[in-house]
Structures are given as structure tokens and as C-alpha cells.
Amino acid sequence: MDIKSLGKITKWMESTDLEEITWRNGESKISLKVNNSPESHNKFSSTITPVCSPSIGVFRFAHPGKAAVLKEGMTVKKGAELGVVAAAKELKPVPAPVDGVIKIISVEDGQAVEYGQPLFFIEPK
Amino acid sequence: MFKKILVANRGEIAIRVIRTLKEMGIRSVAVYSEADRACLHVREADEAVCIGPAMARESYLHIPAVISAAKVTGAEAIHPGYGFLSENPVFSAACVENGIVFIGPSPRAIEMLGHKSSARKIAVKGGIPVTPGTRDCVTKDYLKEAEKIGFPIMIKAAAGGGGKGIRIVREKEKLNHEFEMASSEAKAAFSNGDVYFEKYIDCPRHVEVQFARDSMGNAIAFPERDCSIQRRHQKLLEESPSPAVNQKLRGRLEEAAISLADTAGYVGVGTVEFLMDREKNFYFMEVNTRLQVEHPVTETITRTDLVREQVLIAAGEKLSLSRARASAFDGHAIEHRINAEDFSRNFAPSVGRIEEWIVPGGPGIRLDTHMYHGYTLPIYYDSMLAKLIVWGPDRAAAIARSRRALGEFRVGGLSTTIDVHKMIVDSPEFQTGDVDTGFMERLLKSRQ
Numbered sequence: 001m002d003i004k005s006l007g008k009i010t011k012w013m014e015s016t017d018l019e020e021i022t023w024r025n026g027e028s029k030i031s032l033k034v035n036n037s038p039e040s041h042n043k044f045s046s047t048i049t050p051v052c053s054p055s056i057g058v059f060r061f062a063h064p065g066k067a068a069v070l071k072e073g074m075t076v077k078k079g080a081e082l083g084v085v086a087a088a089k090e091l092k093p094v095p096a097p098v099d100g101v102i103k104i105i106s107v108e109d110g111q112a113v114e115y116g117q118p119l120f121f122i123e124p125k
Numbered sequence: 126m127f128k129k130i131l132v133a134n135r136g137e138i139a140i141r142v143i144r145t146l147k148e149m150g151i152r153s154v155a156v157y158s159e160a161d162r163a164c165l166h167v168r169e170a171d172e173a174v175c176i177g178p179a180m181a182r183e184s185y186l187h188i189p190a191v192i193s194a195a196k197v198t199g200a201e202a203i204h205p206g207y208g209f210l211s212e213n214p215v216f217s218a219a220c221v222e223n224g225i226v227f228i229g230p231s232p233r234a235i236e237m238l239g240h241k242s243s244a245r246k247i248a249v250k251g252g253i254p255v256t257p258g259t260r261d262c263v264t265k266d267y268l269k270e271a272e273k274i275g276f277p278i279m280i281k282a283a284a285g286g287g288g289k290g291i292r293i294v295r296e297k298e299k300l301n302h303e304f305e306m307a308s309s310e311a312k313a314a315f316s317n318g319d320v321y322f323e324k325y326i327d328c329p330r331h332v333e334v335q336f337a338r339d340s341m342g343n344a345i346a347f348p349e350r351d352c353s354i355q356r357r358h359q360k361l362l363e364e365s366p367s368p369a370v371n372q373k374l375r376g377r378l379e380e381a382a383i384s385l386a387d388t389a390g391y392v393g394v395g396t397v398e399f400l401m402d403r404e405k406n407f408y409f410m411e412v413n414t415r416l417q418v419e420h421p422v423t424e425t426i427t428r429t430d431l432v433r434e435q436v437l438i439a440a441g442e443k444l445s446l447s448r449a450r451a452s453a454f455d456g457h458a459i460e461h462r463i464n465a466e467d468f469s470r471n472f473a474p475s476v477g478r479i480e481e482w483i484v485p486g487g488p489g490i491r492l493d494t495h496m497y498h499g500y501t502l503p504i505y506y507d508s509m510l511a512k513l514i515v516w517g518p519d520r521a522a523a524i525a526r527s528r529r530a531l532g533e534f535r536v537g538g539l540s541t542t543i544d545v546h547k548m549i550v551d552s553p554e555f556q557t558g559d560v561d562t563g564f565m566e567r568l569l570k571s572r573q
Contacts, residue, residue: 056176057193087193088223112197114175115190116159 010034049098050118057087059094059113074102075125082120085113100124126440127151127202127226131195132170134206135185136495137512138416139166142204145432154198156191158184160503165495172198179505185209188216195225202226202439204432208507211415212239228439230393230414238389238412248409251388253381256400256408258323263304270322271300277325280307284315293325324408328561329400331355332367332407334382335423337394337434337451339444344386345451346379347423354549356472356565361542362549363419364459365426368520368558374405379452385412394435418462421491421514425458427451457523461513461531465502467540468569474508477501481537485530489516489523502539510541520558524550548572 013021013034022031053059061070061083070082076096083094100122107119130146131154132139139155143166146153155170160179167173174194177184184190186209195203203225205211214235220227229235238244248255257274262283271278277295280303292307294300304320312318331352338344351367352360366375382397395414399407420431429451434444466472482498494511502510515530517523527550534543549555552568 055193056174056190056197058197088189088196088219090189090193115177115184116175 006030006032047124048103049100049122049124051082051094051097051120051122053085053113053115053117053119054094055085055087055090055092056115057085057090057092057113059107059109059111059119060084060086061109063091070102070105072102072105076100076102076122083107094119096122098122098124126442127436129154129198129200130202130204130228130436131156131191131198131200132166132204132206133185133191134204134209134211135161135164135166135506137493137509138206138208138418140169140495141493142206142432143169145430145436148430149433149436151436154194154200156185156194158505160505163500164503165497165500174198179503181209181505188213188219191216192219192223192225195220196223200225202228202436204228204435205415207415207418212413214239226439228393228435230391230395234389234391234393235414238391238395238414241411244412245409247389248385251381251384253385253397253409254407256324256326259321262319262321267304267322268297268300271297274322274324277327279323279325280304280320281323282307282311282315282317283319283321284311284317326400326402326408328563329353329402330367330369330561331360331398331410332370332378332401333396333398333417334378335394335396335417335420335431336379336382336386336391337431337438337444337446338383338386338391339438340392340441341443342387343444343448344383345444345446345448346382347427347429347451348375348454349378350419350422352419353560353562354555354564355562356569360419360462361565362459362461362546363422364457364520364523365422366454366457369401369405374407375452378407381407381409383448385409393438394431418509418512419460421493421512422458422460425491425514425516426454426456428455456516456518457520458514458516459523459527461515461527461546462509462542463511463513463534463536463546464542465508465510465539466542468542468545469540472542474504475540476504477539479536479538481535483533483535484511485513485533487530489526490514490530491516496536510536513546521556524556 020033078096078099080096081093082096085092103123104121129152132142143153153170155166155173156176157167158177158179176190176194177187210216214232217227218232245255259270263270280292292303294303307320308318332349334349335347348366349370350363350365352363354362385397396417397412398410400410401407465475467475478501479496482496484492491514496510515523515526517526531543531547
């Protein structure tokens, strides 16, 4: 195997989720390993932006006593408060990371959420 | 009894606690940071929730996140493990406030015993020997004060801490000079020139006693652990019983621990640490109000489960062991802390992926670890890979077994301290049991 094909194979491996391959040809053998941990593997191309929970806790669309107004298809401005997460006595706001349209709401009012859990998906404008 | 308990920790100690919960038929909840998704404790628990980013102060140390995790999962109690929030009175109070049982002593007990001077007062009240010293700052008659204690003495800055502002005086001729130096140093470093005297213990051993006390006031103590093998105040190897303690002295050590627990009205499992001099006098050092890293050596020689006792006490039940049962033991146990450190480079931390993980087994071996082949060690937390605990019918047999087990242990991908432990067990000084807290420094120097 020449260097060129090695490069090609490595490139190809990076486009998959393979971490390691071994190639045998008669007496000769070659093993290739690439760093394909899920963190480094981010080949998805999509413009849609997830909005993740800033904390573990209970999600609320609005502060206590206020009405929820958020609906799918609504346009939001970057920094607009989409809801809050209550962790013990702490209230953490969930701001919109970009200007855009709310495509998916994947959380219900009063639902327990984890840190980093996607709550909304926004199509940026 | 509790139906579900949250374990507010990570790695090997989280797994250790989860194991007992499984055996007791209690459901377990693991918490993890973003850097710990692949950590083994997450898989071992019945449920797991992500509580924050990699930095500990935003996840494992963030009180609202941990309390909230218990609330959303419906856990009735929290086991803190060691480190992180285990000795934080604010956290233990937050648990109480939120109707969650903290598996450990009350916030008041943590505060009282966590503070050096108030802990010392409790020890004195309980009739436990403390290092002789002047109670207040020394301003005049200092030769008289020093002679009352007996040389060598330490001059300590009242406002100091962490080993700063300490001078050792071995003979009275040097006292004048050293006193002036210590006082002006203290003034420069802490803007407070006050100093006090304490007895300096030459080549001490570090000996500690595990105790437990339930809410009905039943108290038990276990045979002592010897933790003299340390490097820069970090324990490397612990054993039980101590080769320097006979049955009579053991009885006195256990008595002291129980007296301390009773005096403090302590409810929970804890450890009292002593310094022991060459004449086998022991002096109170401090109390740890949590489970300790080295608890398995006690469990091994007494065939008990300390986590189980912690859970029973927290649930308001009676200790499952009598006093006689807790002090009875069989054989000898040694714990080796295997860290991801490169000792040829002054114990620099080593990080990376575990490429090979072949562990020792066979008779008398216990391995507490969260490692597995392919695991990548995160850089955010401590460097301990595993605790290898060996048991033998006597100390010599345990040492022989340690040597065999360390030889079987093979780790690839990063540097470990396995070879340091091989050096320790091969040293004649360790084999005779004649060690003190200066042992590691001497051993490492002799190898250079």
C-alpha cells in the first residue's frame, strides 16, 4: 500500500464512525487508528441550532405567575428568554442563542430536564 | 429503609457506594458532568443524570445542581462519597432544608470537627491526648514555656496555615534567635506577629481509627490503620493493623475514638487521625467526617461493609455490629493507591487513553476502580486509577501477595505509580514495618 492510499483510507475513516481498521494482504498487515470519539465526530451539516438546558432542574416556559407564549413557528430574537430552569432555589434563564424561527419545542412545562438536554431547535435567520 | 439514594460523586467511590446499595436492594442514582459521560459509575447506577459541565465547581461541587438532581429523580437520601461536598456543612444543611437525608453527620458536627481548634477542644474534653503546646500566643517567658513542653518544639504563626510560618527548634540555645525570626516572618507574611509553641514530633507515624455511632448512641471502633507511607501529605499506601501497635495500645486507641464520638454527640461514620511518636505516645490530629479512601483495608480485615453501616445510621436504624465484633479482625490488609502519575518526572500527572488494562486477581485481592480498556482519563479530576487491596493471614503473607499482584497489574497508554509500590514492598524498612512519615522521601532520594 502506498502513502497516497493510506491518506485516502484515513479520510474515508473520518467520514464514518470507525475507530480502528486492520488491513491484511498476505504476509503484510497494517493497522490504522483515528480519533473518532463522538465529541470529535461532528460531520452533520445542518443549520438548525439546538437550545440546551443550562442546568438540571424543572423547566418552565415562564416565570411563576406569568403566561407562556412560546409556540412553534414563532420568530425569536437572539437573547430572548425562552423559559427558565429551576434547580433547587436557583432560576436559570434559557436565552435564544440566535435570531430565528422556533422549529421544534421538545420540552413540556414542568418537565424535569438534565444539564445539556436540547429543549428547542431554532432555524437561524 | 430508603428506596432510592443519589450518589453525589464520581469514579471508583461512586461505584463502591452503588455496589452496597445494590446488595441492600436500594435503587441508585448517579450524577455526572459532561466530561464523565463515559465514566463507569454512570453505567453501574440504575439511573444517571447530567448535572453540569466538566469543571467540578459547576457540577460535582454545585450544590443547587446536586440537590435538584435528587429532587427530579425522587431520591430520598444523598451519599457524598469522599472529597467534593462530603465535608461541606452548607451542603449537608441544604439537604436537610430540602427534606433529603444527608448520609453523614449533622452540619453542626461537620463544622465543629472540621475546624482545627474546636476539634481540639472536643478532644481535650473527651480526655484524648493532644500535642502539648501553649494554649495562647507566647509573648514573654518563652524559654520557660518551651521547657515546659520539652524540646524539640515548633514555633507556629497564629495566623498561618498550610505549613507556612513554622520553625522547628531543637535546642534551647537557638530559641531566642528562632523566636525573633518566626515573629518577624509572621508579621511580614500575615501582618500578625503572634506565634505559639507546639511539641515537635520527630519521625511520627500516622495512625487513624475508624469509628461509627448511631442515633441511639451505640458507638463502635475498628482496628487502627497505619498511613505513614505518604508523599507530600498524600497517602500512597495504607495498612491495617499497624505493625507498631499491640493489642493493649489498640484498645486505648479504640477507646479514644469512641470517647471522641460520644463527646461530640457524633452520628455517622468517621475517622480520627493521630500522630504517634517513637515511644508510642499518640496525639490527636484531626477528624474526617466522611468515608475515607482507605476504608477498604478496615473492611477487609474485619469483613464488614462500612457503607452499609452509614446507610443504616442515616435511616435511623441500629448499627449492625457490636463493639466486640467491630474490633475483632483477621489477618492483615494493605491498600495500594495506583495513580496516573509519572514518578520519573516528579510524579507529574499522566493523562490519556487506557490502551491496556490487565488486572490482578486470585485469592485475597480486591480491586476498586472505574477504569476499563479504551477509557480516556479526563483531565479535570484526581489522578487515582485504582485501589489495589490485598489480604494475607499475616503481614509477611500480605506483602508477598502485594508483590505478586503488582507484578500482574499491567496498564498501557499512560504512566502509573505501580513501580513505586513495587519499590515500597521491596524495601527492607517497609518489610520490617519500621516506617514513619519521612519514609517515602528517604526511599525516593536513595533511588536518585
